[in-house]
Amino acid sequence: MPFGLGVASGDPDHESVVLWTKVFPVTGSVVPVSMAYDIALDDGFTKVVGSGLVEAAPSDAFTARVVVSGLGSNSRFWYRFRTHDYTSPVGRTRTMPAPGELPDRFGLAVSSCQSRAYPEFWDWHLELATDQTVDMVVWLGDFIYERSDSRSVDDYRDLYNTYRGDERLQASSAAHPWIFTWDDHEVANDYTRNVDRERRAAGYQTWWEHTPTRLPRPTLEGLTVYRSLDVGGLARLLLLDCRQYQDGDTVLGADQLAWLARASQHDRVHTMVCSPVIASSLEVEDVLPPYAFEAHPADQQQLLAILSQSPKPFIVSGDLHAAMEMEFAPGIPEWMAPPLSSVFPAEFVQYLPFLPLVSPAVTRAEPSHGYLQVELTPSSATPRFPAVP
Ligand SMILES: [Fe+2]
Incomplete structure (x- = not known):
């Protein structure tokens, strides 16, 4: 074909x-x-x-x-x-709705992390394809999982051919427009600056090739993926890149933080931050050492300061392979979308139900799969989590 x-x-x-x-x-x-x-x-x-x-x-x-x-x-x-x-x-x-237009409702599906190790969960793509509540899909990264020997563009292209070759993903891709950011596995597990430029460039180039984005072709220097999209007058979506600039004390890097401060000043009703990684602090060092924003408190404080000045802010995130409801700060909820197919580490899954008891930020923690629905209206932003099997 x-x-x-x-x-x-x-x-x-x-x-x-x-x-x-x-x-x-x-x-x-x-x-x-x-x-x-x-x-x-x-x-x-x-x-x-x-x-x-x-x-x-x-x-x-x-x-x-x-x-x-x-x-x-x-x-x-x-x-x-x-x-x-x-x-x-x-x-x-x-x-999208016209600038300033306020539709009665707009439905988003949010997900990430589609490991091929658990093909049964890929049936969620069929659910997504036929979901009448969904106007648009937001993908928070880990669209592919690299192999340990993935290095060249041909290596990564093979992975995209396998992933996009699945007819279930083809169904959900054909059913809705998708908005993408990326996380680590588009290049290498948990990479920061430790992966050489050629491997990063191969990951970025092939991600761009296989993603319906209007971003320009990446160069050897990288690709600016962070950007904003407006849902008429209803919401501004702020898509973060939490990987490319992660270095030392920072998750986002100075340029992205400066952009975020500017872009979060707007007159739409809602501010939806789309973060590939968790923004809240879990404060459970014994089980999960601080990482992401919790391990980079200067960026976390800046994010809080920025969102405190934005209209009706909330955060959607991914990467942890669990569905979670959290409070990033008073009045700023964070909803972690479940993974499409990846699984929560087996050695920790028994602790998940107890997370709301021990972590001050968490009110829900479930080992579910699929996607998070977010319904935006002129007065509210409402999450709906998939049922726990
Ligand atoms: Fe993942």
Whole structure:
């Protein structure tokens, strides 16, 4: 199949969205593949509102993306790619509400951490694909898990082919627009500055190739992934990169902190911080030594100072492989999304139910899977956690 990984869309604004696919030409081909794309108001493509050409280059592993603009705000669209006699699966996407617009509700699904070691939990992608409450997916990292010998772009491309080759992920990718940040496993477990530049560059390049984002192609110096997206007048989403700049005393780095201070000053109703790692302090050193923001108190204090000045702030996070409800600070909740498929370490899982008793920040801790639903309305932001099996 030339479209063996399906289609995906992402990074919508109020009048445009990124469409993505990957083609598999004859092995060894070095010729770019030219494709047409169509975007329509219906899944039968009788009301096409945009068409054009896009090229899949061998230097990008024959992935292709196009930013389709001039679309109506807060609307659903269907899209597909065509080349020669082949047509891709049909994807469904949407645009954001117009600037200042306050829709009655907007539904987000938040998740991270999809290890292939637990394929049964990947069925959550089918649930996500058919979830009528979801307008958009926020992915907080660990989209792939590297192998210990992953070094080159070809190594990482193999992983993306395996992960995106799963038809369940293809279903959820085709059903909603996705917004991505990354964590460590897109390069290497718990990496900071200890991984050489070439390996990091290979991880970043292949993440970019296989992600429907409007970010520019990474360079050897890296890629600025932190950014904000607005859901009309309803919310500003602030996507953090907690990995690339982690060094010594800092999680976010000075530039990202300065950006966050500026971007969190806005007039939307809600401020939703999307953090790949936990922001709150657990204060359970015996079980889990401080890490993430707890281990970097200067950044944690800055985050608190910034959010204290922002409209209706809350944090969604991931990485711990548990679903948790916490209080980052009075009036600033943190909701940790469950992992899509990765599991909480077996030696610690017995302690999870006791976490709310011993950690002042925690009110819920569950070893569940799937995704967190967040419903935004003009008056509230409400989390819904999946049932514990
Ligand atoms: Fe993970």
